[in-house]
Amino acid sequence: MAVLSPWTRRMFLKGNNMPSRPVFTFFFLKQNTDSCHKHACGFSTAPEGEDMLLNASKKTQNKPTAKAVTISRAMKAYMEQAKAYDDKMKAEVADYEIGKRHLANIMGEDPDSFTQADVDRAIEYLLPSSIYDKKARPIMKDPYEVFPKKKAAQFGLDGRPYHWMYFTILPNYYSMLYEITWKLEALKEAEDQLRAERRLEEMEGQVFNAASSEWLSLHALKTKLVENIKEKEYNHFVTMMERLAAHPLSGREQEFIMSWRISLQAEQLESAVQELEVEEGGRMCATAKGTRKSSNAIVKVYKPGSGNFIINGKDLTYFTQNMYRETLLLPFIVSGLLGKVDVEADVEMGGPTGQAGAIRLGLSRALTAFVDEDVKEKMRLSGLLTKDPRKKERKKPGQEGARRKFTWKKR
């Protein structure tokens, strides 16, 4: 790519006289030592990129220019790459469509109405895999989901970049910072004006409310800007944004700030509780499932009751140690239903700790059917409705257990 440089310089010199151009050339050179398309990227994906390219050429054609249209070698190289990519993707898409129809025939379903969800189901059925990591299991997906996206060209046919910050390497990122700064300056000006006019009371309550949302993560920001942003740049972004959000009039820029934040939605309660069943005599029953480690429990709670607790047909002596009974006590304490309901639990697999935990989770879920929203929220905050995701760690080869190594012996 470095071969481009003399040509580029010549082209620059041919155009309007701009004194700072050699400096730009330097940047361009430096950038092109890396892979070309990596940094010269845009928001759009490959199929749209083609349109953009057309638009770009139209734009240049529309311009009244005296000289003949020359296509830069960088652009040529890009166009070749783009064509190769498009051809490849076209072939892949065709393969995928045929494969999908084959799959539909194998499964005996209608090939025309065979969706991606059906494909996934069919693959899981035909190629069952017990590999732990789901990413490592066989898949068949749309090629555009599988292959990395190609970025559109960031410069026109004459080799001039569209974006005025193209040579900063991170044009989207830096233009965003510019935007923040300008907005902050505008707010400061407005504040000064209000102060000068002694309308301070108007400023009250105009601060941006940061509750229930947080800044985009580094990864999310990378995806949004389609630029390879590093930790340092991300921290800079957060600092600038917080400065803006802390301004007394930041509420006016609510929409802009929120476009760089993600709102935290309240954790959805798992709808494990079924509808309340009403038995004869007006006795209500709620059923829920619970799991912990390898144990599974199905818990039925009856109200009104007298505090009976039956586990697998036995009473609480099913658990010989007090610790496990204390585990079961907590949902009752938080919900305030100790002695007011009857419980029947069926539990299987695992040891006493897992079984007690599974019953506790199922019990808490079932009890939510009998309490109001406040208590339910209290139970959620106590962690009663959250599943404990921990499992037994697998044994590793060459080791005695999950972590423990064999005793080291000299000889």
Place this chain on the structure above:
Amino acid sequence: MAASIPKKLGTLASRAGLALRKSVFPLENGSQACACLSVAAKRSENNQRSSFRTNEADPRKHTLDHTGLYYEIPEDEMTILKTGIPSGHLRLMKSFNESCLMVRRPALELSGYLKNINLNHPAPRFVLYGRRGSGKTITMHHTMQCCHRNGWIIVHVPWAGKWVRGWFKEVAASTFKPGRYDLPADSAEWLTQFRAQNQGKLQDLKTTSEYIWTKREKAEIGTSFEEIINFGLTRLKFSSDCVGVILKELRAQAQAKGLKVLVAIDSVNAFYVQWNKLNALKNMEKKQLQPGEISLIHNFKKMINTNWTHGAVVCAVSEEANDETKRESYTPIYLLGQEGFEALDPFVPIFVPEYSEKEALSNINYFIDRNWIQNHYGKTDDGKRELMFVSNKNPFNLARICSHL
């Protein structure tokens, strides 16, 4: 123990930010430990009409109305009854400075049976069974106190499991019959206990046949029981034989003399079920002994037979007496095994349940009254309900949980 109670009280007091003023309380019993504990004892005087206590100290007069209430046992009777009461329970009694037991339904049922039996019939047998810590032993002691007041002679085995376990125990070949083995220390201990439990009831009893110990020593006809016991205690070699003599004479004379004999055997299943290999008794050739080969057990098995009258047999079966692999159920038929069940059959089974709600509340209130529960939450209704839930209303469990509140 005496040292540990003030320690506990001290730690509790310091936790609550209070200074325990030991010197304020009068030193009634002369020891520092009792000085602290007398606080609790004094309070009860003002609190005579509490909901968990009854003034009816005579166990013979207890009725179903008294269930769940505590009654106090006088100190002189405690010396007779305290053998066999679990050590933890005894420690509590000492801490509370009074010996109280709860009146419970199985004990009333058993006393009712004993009150109404016809003594001329062969000795009836009652088997107490229930979960661990549900109060079988205490039920037995309640009955024993009734019988003691009625003038019964008490033949009490506090814990039969002790006789089949072999932790550094002296085993001697029997002098009476080859192939049988004596436990001199255990026999002597039982003789002492028997003498203590039946003080004042044994003067009139004399042997009815001659017993020859050795060529030179023998017990003539008409030797008093006291002498036999003394002989067993001085000549440990014959102590097991002395136990056999006493039991045999009791069986023989019960009808003739109009005696009333209560045989109370705790964890009777140890007589029939083999204890595990590791700790079992072994003879001089390191061969494991069967329970029937031990002369003490052999003699007591005869007391369980129905071939004598003017007596009653009260047994309890407990899981602890069985090997760990044989504790799946608490029913007599499982714990006794084929042999034991056949030996005891027919018997009256009496189930000792865990506390009812009323009894559990009464127990917790008693602990609160004795300042054993000092945590404020433990005194509230919610706290009491939690205690009942976690302990599953099992008396032993409840006491264990309350011990650190």
